[in-house]
Amino acid sequence: MIRISRPALVGLALLGVLPFVIRLLFSGSEKYYLHLLIQILLWSFIYTGWSLMGRFGLTSLGHGAFTGIGAYATVLLWNFAGLTPWLGIPIGVAVAAIVALLVGYPCFRLRITGHYFALLTLALTEFVRLCIVGWRDYTGGSLGTQPKRYGDGISLYAMQFEPDRVLSYYIALALWLFGLYVWVRVDRSMDRYALDAASQDEDAAASVGIHVTRERLKVTALSAAMCALGGAVFAQYQMYIGPDTIAGLGVSLNIVFAVIAGGMWVLLGPTVGAVFTQVLSEGLRVTIQGSATLKAWFGSAAFALDTAIYGLLLVLFIIYMPRGILGTLIERRRRSDAVAARGSERTNASLAANGKRP
Amino acid sequence: MAMLSATGLTKTFGALVAVNNVSFEVEQGEILGLIGPNGSGKSTIFNCIAGMYAPSAGSIRFQGDEIAGLTADRVCHKGIGRTFQIPRPFRNLSLLENVALSAYFGQDRSASRSNCWRAAEQALELVGLPSDAHSTTAGLGAAALKKLELARAIATQPRLLLADESLNGLDHHEMEQAADMLQRIRRDMGITIVWVEHIMGVLMRVVDRVVVLDHGEIIFVGGPSAAQTDARVVEVYLGTSEQPAGAA
Numbered sequence: 001m002i003r004i005s006r007p008a009l010v011g012l013a014l015l016g017v018l019p020f021v022i023r024l025l026f027s028g029s030e031k032y033y034l035h036l037l038i039q040i041l042l043w044s045f046i047y048t049g050w051s052l053m054g055r056f057g058l059t060s061l062g063h064g065a066f067t068g069i070g071a072y073a074t075v076l077l078w079n080f081a082g083l084t085p086w087l088g089i090p091i092g093v094a095v096a097a098i099v100a101l102l103v104g105y106p107c108f109r110l111r112i113t114g115h116y117f118a119l120l121t122l123a124l125t126e127f128v129r130l131c132i133v134g135w136r137d138y139t140g141g142s143l144g145t146q147p148k149r150y151g152d153g154i155s156l157y158a159m160q161f162e163p164d165r166v167l168s169y170y171i172a173l174a175l176w177l178f179g180l181y182v183w184v185r186v187d188r189s190m191d192r193y194a195l196d197a198a199s200q201d202e203d204a205a206a207s208v209g210i211h212v213t214r215e216r217l218k219v220t221a222l223s224a225a226m227c228a229l230g231g232a233v234f235a236q237y238q239m240y241i242g243p244d245t246i247a248g249l250g251v252s253l254n255i256v257f258a259v260i261a262g263g264m265w266v267l268l269g270p271t272v273g274a275v276f277t278q279v280l281s282e283g284l285r286v287t288i289q290g291s292a293t294l295k296a297w298f299g300s301a302a303f304a305l306d307t308a309i310y311g312l313l314l315v316l317f318i319i320y321m322p323r324g325i326l327g328t329l330i331e332r333r334r335r336s337d338a339v340a341a342r343g344s345e346r347t348n349a350s351l352a353a354n355g356k357r358p
Numbered sequence: 359m360a361m362l363s364a365t366g367l368t369k370t371f372g373a374l375v376a377v378n379n380v381s382f383e384v385e386q387g388e389i390l391g392l393i394g395p396n397g398s399g400k401s402t403i404f405n406c407i408a409g410m411y412a413p414s415a416g417s418i419r420f421q422g423d424e425i426a427g428l429t430a431d432r433v434c435h436k437g438i439g440r441t442f443q444i445p446r447p448f449r450n451l452s453l454l455e456n457v458a459l460s461a462y463f464g465q466d467r468s469a470s471r472s473n474c475w476r477a478a479e480q481a482l483e484l485v486g487l488p489s490d491a492h493s494t495t496a497g498l499g500a501a502a503l504k505k506l507e508l509a510r511a512i513a514t515q516p517r518l519l520l521a522d523e524s525l526n527g528l529d530h531h532e533m534e535q536a537a538d539m540l541q542r543i544r545r546d547m548g549i550t551i552v553w554v555e556h557i558m559g560v561l562m563r564v565v566d567r568v569v570v571l572d573h574g575e576i577i578f579v580g581g582p583s584a585a586q587t588d589a590r591v592v593e594v595y596l597g598t599s600e601q602p603a604g605a606a
Contacts, residue, residue: 190462190471193455197448203410204446206430208439208460209514 002184015173019166034165040271040278041172042234043258047270048179049226050255052186053219055264057113057199060220061252062103062121063227065128066096068247070228071235075147076138078158085159089232096228097221099124104220108213111202122249129248144242147235162239175233176271179226183267186222191215227255257314263324272326281310359422361386361550362407362518367416367426369402376402378574379416384518389544389551391561391582394571395594400554401443403571404520407552408440409433420518435466439516443523443554445503447495453506454491457481457513464514474513481509485539500527504536512543519543521553525560533557537564558595562586570594 004012018037023030050063073092077083083091103124107117132139139145150158154167161167186192198205198212206212235241244250254277262273284306288294295302321328360383369377377399384390392400405411407418409430418426420436428436448456457478462471482491485505495506504524511519521540525533537560543549555561562568562582570578570585572594578585585591 190459190474193451193459194463196450197456197459200448200450201446203430204442204448207408207410207434207442208510209431209434209463209465210459211429211431211463 002181002188012177019169031165034169036278036282038165038168038172038237040274041169041176042230042237043254043278044271044274045172045175045179046227046230046234047255047259047262047274048176048183049223049230051259051264051270052183052226053216053223054256054259056195056216056219058216058220059114059118059256060121060223061118061249061256062124063224063255064125064248064250064252065121066100066224066227067231067234067251068128068132068243069096069099070231071241071246072132072139073228074232075145075235075241079145079148080138084157085232085236086157089159089229092232093225093228097225100220100224101217104217105213108216108220122252125247125249125252129243132243132247139243142243144240144245146240149239153239159236160239162237168237171233172237175230179230180267180271182222182226186219187267191218195219257318259324260322261314261317261324263327263330265323266326266330269324269326273324276325277310277314280313281306284309360384362418362420362552364403364407365417365419367403367406367418368414369399369406369411370414376574377406377413380571380574380576381416382569382576382579384550384552387544387548387550388566389540389553389564391565391568392552392554392571393556393558393561393568393585395556397573398571398594399574400571401522402574404440404522404552404554407433408438408520431463434464434514434516437515437517438520439464439511439514439518439549440520441504441507441511441522441524443526445500445507447498447503447506447510449495452492452494453482453487454478456495456506457509460510460513461515464516477513477515478509481513484512484543485509501532501536504528505539508539508543512547512549516549519549519551521551523555523557524553525555525557533560537561540564558586 019030019034022033022037026033046063046067050060053060070089070092073095074085074088077088077091078085103121107113107120112120133142136142147158147160150160153160153163161171194205194210194212194215197208198210198215202212231246234246238245241247258273258277259270260273261276262271263269288302288306288309291302294305298305317324323331362384363382365381367377367380368375380399380403392403394400402411406413406426409425409428409432412427416426417424420438423436425433425436425438434440448459451459454475455478458474461474461477461481479491485508487502487505487509495503498506504527508521508524511521524536524540528536540551540553541564544551553561553565562585565582567580568578568582568585569576570588570591572590577590577594578588580588
């Protein structure tokens with residue numbers, strides 16, 4: 001049973017009425033702002049899924065493969081087999097989890113972690129991307145493809161909801177909350193302690209009976225499944241999938257960078273990372289690409305400037321703020337609380353020494 | 359029947375023969391000292407039993423089951439707990455979490471969560487660790503870290519405890535305390551102990567028998583007082599036939 005604190009309840013209520021606030025404030029461009037929010041929520045879910053294993057030192061660059069598997073399996077089964085996403089998504093999620101287990105087992109058995117694990121998973125991402133591109137008769141190759149629209153585009157059976165942004169928002173919100181729930185469940189489980197221990201000293205963890213390979217496989221499969229689910233819902237919302245938008249190395253790197261920026265050891269870290277990266281990249285895109293001066297200076301290179309600045313900022317983050325935005329803020333707060341507590345202890349001690357009651 | 363028996367145990371690392379055809383037995387309820395100078399192979403034997411190394415040849419049977427080549431976690435589930443020579447605490451966890459983890463995962467079937475926290479508290483109390491079990495291991499001294507190692511091993515509810523150089527880095531008073539604690543663990547909990555050590559003085563007071571190793575081979579098996587007067591043991595330790603220091 002997870003108890004929800006009062007501030008969290010207030011936050012949830014605010015998120016619940018947010019679409020209506022946006023409709024009031026930005027009546028002309030509510031679709032755009034809702035789209036931004038939906039993107040943030042969907043990516044937050046995917047980032048939270050990645051952080052489940054990333055926080056235990058399992059730095060995967062392969063999660064772009066899992067989001068791709070989830071998205072493509074769902075869409076291809078719908079387009080070519082007429083299988084409703086209600087079945088297509090579980091199949092995609094299961095396939096992603098099986099792939100994760102197949103790749104994870106030899107890695108964890110042979111103790112391939114750290115840099116080599118990152119490289120191996122990077123190869124997996126590229127493998128999946130090449131498969132998507134190569135299987136172009138079905139996947140549309142590098143141009144991507146679209147799920148076949150069912151009726152007017154809003155259907156429970158086809159799990160299509162894209163034209164209704166408010167509905168899309170609530171679906172994304174529910175998915176995000178589900179992601180947080182999974183994170184909390186993992187965080188409070190004994191498996192989390194086992195994974196924490198194994199990330200620090202694998203031999204010592206095994207010596208107290210922890211089956212390190214099994215523990216790592218469990219969290220890897222869960223993490224891959226969540227990312228596949230996120231990818232599939234993303235496809236249903238965007239009504240378009242491409243090897244660069246939902247699969248491949250770019251997606252993998254975005255996931256890792258965003259979680260590092262937000263903070264991977266705290267519940268809302270990946271969400272903060274999603275807000276930061278989405279708002280930043282969107283802000284830079286709008287500012288730079290809308291600026292005639294910059295276009296005059298840099299010519300067509302101005303179109304790549306936002307990505308370059310975004311990349312630079314992330315590098316600075318990794319160097320100077322390894323605990324991420326939220327992680328650093330929480331750390332600072334904890335430190336200042338500790339200093340304040342020590343100060344009051346000292347005051348109480350000096351009062352007691354002077355014979356006064358604190 | 360012996361609780362643990364090693365037969366023809368051999369471990370090689372490339373051309374180096376670390377342990378050469380070693381056979382010995384551990385009887386139920388005893389404290390067996392496994393001693394020898396540095397490089398004699400005692401830690402290698404220890405790691406072969408604990409599942410860190412797979413032996414190159416030979417057999418290790420624990421309560422009738424072959425355990426040679428099992429992984430460390432399965433050896434633990436069989437009922438063998440271990441400590442490390444240099445303490446290896448999980449520094450990102452609290453003391454209580456360190457030990458609760460052992461209580462939860464240490465047996466073949468996971469204990470219930472509430473029981474494992476209670477067992478962890480009891481294990482910490484038994485080894486006499488500070489009352490603030492929720493603090494991290496930061497700032498703990500050598501003796502406290504050794505105690506945490508011991509608490510972690512005990513929490514797995516072993517029938518056999520492999521204690522690796524539990525006295526290393528302790529002052530004389532702490533050594534005596536550690537030796538008393540091992541005796542108490544054997545007496546109160548009925549745990550059989552194999553104690554690897556190169557500090558002989560305190561060990562000899564506590565053990566029932568010793569196995570002395572040199573260059574990967576056993577040179578002596580018997581009581582501690584006989585070991586102290588055995589010419590080969592004395593020679594291995596001191597290079598002369600005088601009695602080793604602190605052996606009296």
